[in-house]
Structures are given as C-alpha cells and as structure tokens.
Amino acid sequence: MSSEQPCRSADTVRFTAVIGYPLAHSISPRFQQPAFDHLGFAVRYVARETPPEELPAFLHELRGPQWLGVNVTVPHKEAVAAAVDDLSTEARLIGAVNTVRKAGDRLIGHNTDAAGFLRGLTDAACNPQGVTALILGAGGAARAVAVALLQAGARHVTVANRTVRRAERLVATLAASFDAARLAAGPLQAEAVRPALRGAGLVVNTTTVGMAHGPAADDSPLAAALLALLPPGALVYDLVYNPAETPLLRAAQRQGYRTQGGLPMLIYQGAASFELWTGQSAPVELMLAHGRQAMAERG
Ligand SMILES: NC(=O)c1ccc[n+]([C@@H]2O[C@H](COP(=O)([O-])OP(=O)(O)OC[C@H]3O[C@@H](n4cnc5c(N)ncnc54)[C@H](OP(=O)(O)O)[C@@H]3O)[C@@H](O)[C@H]2O)c1
Numbered sequence: 001m002s003s004e005q006p007c008r009s010a011d012t013v014r015f016t017a018v019i020g021y022p023l024a025h026s027i028s029p030r031f032q033q034p035a036f037d038h039l040g041f042a043v044r045y046v047a048r049e050t051p052p053e054e055l056p057a058f059l060h061e062l063r064g065p066q067w068l069g070v071n072v073t074v075p076h077k078e079a080v081a082a083a084v085d086d087l088s089t090e091a092r093l094i095g096a097v098n099t100v101r102k103a104g105d106r107l108i109g110h111n112t113d114a115a116g117f118l119r120g121l122t123d124a125a126c127n128p129q130g131v132t133a134l135i136l137g138a139g140g141a142a143r144a145v146a147v148a149l150l151q152a153g154a155r156h157v158t159v160a161n162r163t164v165r166r167a168e169r170l171v172a173t174l175a176a177s178f179d180a181a182r183l184a185a186g187p188l189q190a191e192a193v194r195p196a197l198r199g200a201g202l203v204v205n206t207t208t209v210g211m212a213h214g215p216a217a218d219d220s221p222l223a224a225a226l227l228a229l230l231p232p233g234a235l236v237y238d239l240v241y242n243p244a245e246t247p248l249l250r251a252a253q254r255q256g257y258r259t260q261g262g263l264p265m266l267i268y269q270g271a272a273s274f275e276l277w278t279g280q281s282a283p284v285e286l287m288l289a290h291g292r293q294a295m296a297e298r299g
Pocket of ligand 1: 216
C-alpha cells in the first residue's frame with residue numbers, strides 16, 4: 001500500500017494521470033475521477049499524452065509532491081519499468097509497469113493487469129488453479145496474463161502468436177521463473193493450435209484482433225471451426241474491451257461456451273491502482289458503472 005495518503009478536500013489538489021501515446025482511446029479518467037470524487041479525495045486524474053521523447057522529463061516531474069502516481073499505457077510500460085526506483089514482484093516478472101506509486105519522491109513500479117485479469121476470471125467463475133490455458137498473442141498483455149495464470153497455479157500455459165519467435169521468447173523468459181514443463185509456445189495457425197484447444201479449459205485473446213478501429217476489427221483470432229474443438233464448459237476470455245462483444249466472443253457464445261470480455265479487467269486493474277495510491281478500497285461498482293457508460297457513449 002502507498003506510504004503516503006493523498007490529501008482530502010480542502011487540502012492542495014494532487015494529480016494522477018494516465019500516460020501513453022496516443023491516448024485518445026483511454027477511458028481511465030472517466031472511471032478514476034468519479035472514484036476519487038466519491039471518496040472525497042482532492043485528486044485530479046488527467047489524460048496526459050506523452051510522446052516517447054517527453055517521457056524522461058515527465059518521470060522527473062512525477063517525483064514532485066504534486067503527483068500521487070500514474071497509470072502507464074502503450075508504448076511506455078517497458079520504458080517505465082526500466083526507469084523507476086523499485087519494482088513489485090509482478091512488475092519484475094512481467095517486465096512492464098502499468099502503475100507508478102510514490103514513496104516520498106521515489107517511484108515504485110507495479111503491474112495491476114495481472115490482478116485485474118484474475119478478478120475478471122473469478123467473475124466468470126473460472127478457477128485458475130490447475131487450469132490448462134491457451135493464450136493468443138505474445139505482447140505486453142500476454143505477458144501479464146501468463147504471469148497471472150502461472151502464479152495462480154495454472155497446470156499448463158500455451159502461448160500462440162502470429163510471430164512465433166515472439167511467443168518463443170516470451171516462454172523462454174517465463175521459464176526463468178516458472179517450471180518450463182508448464183509452458184509451450186507455437187504459431188497462431190490452425191494445425192499448431194488444434195492440440196492445445198482440445199485440452200484447454202481457458203482461451204485468452206490478448207491480440208488486437210477484433211479491436212474497434214484496429215486493422216482487424218471484424219476478424220476473430222480463431223476460426224469458428226477451431227473454437228469448436230474446445231471442451232464443453234471452457235471459458236473464452238477476450239481482453240479487447242471495445243467492442244464489448246468481439247467476433248471471437250460472439251462465435252464462442254453461439255457455440256455454447258462461457259465468455260468474458262475485457263472491460264471488467266480494465267476497471268479492476270484501475271481499481272487496484274487506485275488502492276495502491278490511496279491505501280483505501282476502491283468503489284469498484286461505481287467505477288464499473290462509469291466505465292460502461294463511457295463505452296456506451298462511444299457506441
Ligand atoms: N482489458 C484490459 O484491461 C486490457 C489490458 C491490456 C491490454 N488489453 C488489450 O489487449 C490487446 C493487446 O495489447 P498489448 O499491449 O499486448 O499489445 P501488443 O504488445 O502490441 O501485442 C499485440 C499482439 O497482437 C498480435 N496481433 C496484432 N495484429 C494481429 C493480427 N492481425 N493477427 C494475429 N495477431 C495479431 C501481435 O502479434 P505479433 O507479435 O505477430 O505482431 C501481438 O501478439 C489490445 O487490444 C489491448 O487493448 C486489454
């Protein structure tokens with residue numbers, strides 16, 4: 001928990017922000033600010049678009065007393081992990097920071113994506129202990145999901161990625177901290193993923209396929225015929241949160257599988273950041289309602 005308490009109303013306003021580049025897509029201010037307001041904290045949460053060349057200057061500014069901490073998004077998560085004074089266990093294992101909290105003027109890097117992902121899994125009544133999982137994608141989100149599952153006791157995790165070398169690199173990195181027998185990597189191609197699908201209780205999409213406004217917005221990372229290889233009762237979890245119902249989730253629902261979308265994880269990782277900054281329980285239901293409202297307004 002944070003070593004400093006943020007000031008209450010009537011005290012000097014302090015700042016938190018989400019930093020990234022570009023930032024137009026971020027709904028974090030829409031659900032973080034109401035949480036601070038609800039609990040009476042004199043804190044402003046802003047979106048601070050930060051081009052990579054401005055990151056060092058921002059991190060210097062962040063050490064000042066006016067800052068409570070920040071959320072970090074693409075493309076800065078790895079750069080911030082390398083720049084902070086200390087890292088949480090999760091942030092070290094994931095190699096990326098999505099939350100910075102302050103300890104005096106020191107910057108402590110955390111990664112709440114793993115906790116947010118697991119809370120979304122719990123909502124969907126999926127116990128990660130002993131599960132066999134297939135992760136689609138091998139970027140930053142895949143790393144957080146893999147670490148979360150392995151820490152939570154998953155039996156086996158396969159990482160399948162369009163660029164197979166990236167999946168192999170991710171698994172090799174994870175094998176330094178977890179039993180290599182629990183891990184496998186392969187290409188995101190029909191022949192390669194078939195065996196993993198047949199034995200999986202959980203499939204997690206961490207690719208950008210199906211994401212609104214992305215290059216593959218109308219696509220699913222898995223063809224419907226492949227999805228049908230999953231055992232009955234399997235959970236299909238898509239980290240994409242815009243749209244709420246991706247082509248992958250629609251196909252999974254049509255075939256009778258359980259599904260979970262990415263919005264709860266987004267809110268839960270933000271709620272965990274809020275708790276690191278304030279030392280208080282986040283008003284999660286309120287944050288969820290504001291997050292849903294923000295997405296609905298985007299249409
Ligand atoms: N719900 C949440 O809280 C939450 C949190 C974090 C991330 N996310 C979402 O997760 C997604 C990934 O984020 P990230 O930070 O991991 O991004 P990233 O590091 O850029 O990774 C992107 C991944 O998508 C794959 N990919 C991109 N286009 C593809 C295509 N046409 N076909 C197959 N694979 C493709 C990439 O494969 P290659 O390696 O082959 O390029 C890579 O594995 C985003 O949609 C993001 O919004 C959600």
